[in-house]
Amino acid sequence: MANVFEFIAEARSETGSSAAKVVRRKGKVPAVLYGGSASPEMLILDHNDLLKHLAHEAVYSHVLDIKVDGRTEKAVLKHIQRHPAKPQILHIDFMRVDAGHKLKVHVPLHFINEATSVGVKKGGVINHSMSDVEVLCMPSALPEFIEVDMANVDVGSTLHLSDLVLPAGVEIPELHQGVEHDHPVVQIVKPKTSTESAAE
16 A cells, blocks of 8 residues: 555646536546645545545644655645545645644544543543644644543543643644633543433
8 A cells, every 4th residue: 555644646727616526527536735835736636545545543643745746745634525425535635834834733632541540430431522633833743643641530620722741842822812712622520320311
């Protein structure tokens, strides 16, 4: 299988919804590469190859190689439009990466020590409020994921964005907008009693 961080694309000149439908009928996916000092580029990718790449979680938080007409562009995945009922990718957006400038990317959260956490041992139930978080960093510092250690989280406790342990050079831009943006990430709550469940 091809490198999961390498996408082979071809340039396309036709734009619009009708042109996109023609591309999809051929088993391809219309895409756009934008950002940086260069103009946006319209691209075409093979649908089956794309699905294989997207099956890997790491693709969503890595700097990718987009190979077009013999040259390579560095980019990150910014948006995927999926068919609402079929396992089909309708469109994909890539944003160019400049090694000298910071970028904003959503990075997955990996929750560890859940089963052995203090709160779970007391019968608590874990509620996840987030599965990923947007970070700001230089491309070279982009983490594949951020670990959330649940070992010492007790019943009734909530971890917020400000509680996350970030790698060096990585920040959460939302936290700069004020305390009200320090959103909950995960909490351990008391399990509902049979009386409470019946009342609901």
